[in-house]
Amino acid sequence: MPFLQPDSPGRPGSAPGSVDYRFARRQLLHRFRSGELGQNDVCDAQPELMRVATNCSQASTAACPVCGERQLRVVRFVFGNKLPSGGRVVSTRAELRKLASAPGRRCYSVEVCLGCRWNHLLQVVPLGAAAE
Numbered sequence: 001m002p003f004l005q006p007d008s009p010g011r012p013g014s015a016p017g018s019v020d021y022r023f024a025r026r027q028l029l030h031r032f033r034s035g036e037l038g039q040n041d042v043c044d045a046q047p048e049l050m051r052v053a054t055n056c057s058q059a060s061t062a063a064c065p066v067c068g069e070r071q072l073r074v075v076r077f078v079f080g081n082k083l084p085s086g087g088r089v090v091s092t093r094a095e096l097r098k099l100a101s102a103p104g105r106r107c108y109s110v111e112v113c114l115g116c117r118w119n120h121l122l123q124v125v126p127l128g129a130a131a132e
Contacts, residue, residue, distance in 0.1 A: 018124065043066055043116045043118045045117040054114060058073065069114075076096065078090055103128070106125065
């Protein structure tokens with residue numbers, strides 16, 4: 001049985017090569033809410049990620065799934081050819097479009113809570129002419 005690409009545009013995973021981590025996120029949150037994991041196990045953002053989330057991120061419309069505060073931010077990193085080994089933080093759509101012009105690059109989106117330090121990789125998307 002072949003795996004089919006989703007038909008609706010804009011649906012996560014619709015771009016070939018993209019990976020969506022919502023299922024892993026739900027599973028982790030279920031383990032946290034059932035008591036299998038403590039808050040220290042899931043709220044462990046590194047200081048550098050917190051700095052980037054504070055200064056170079058976009059606000060999310062969703063509340064933090066752990067503490068419920070509305071300080072959830074989305075940070076985007078681009079990795080690939082002719083970029084530093086630690087990737088490049090992207091703060092605007094214009095910058096993302098510029099970085100998407102080179103082949104072989106991927107954009108990693110991470111959600112971060114400034115209140116409790118929750119963080120989780122949301123998706124990885126290959127960049128190209130149609131990516132944004």
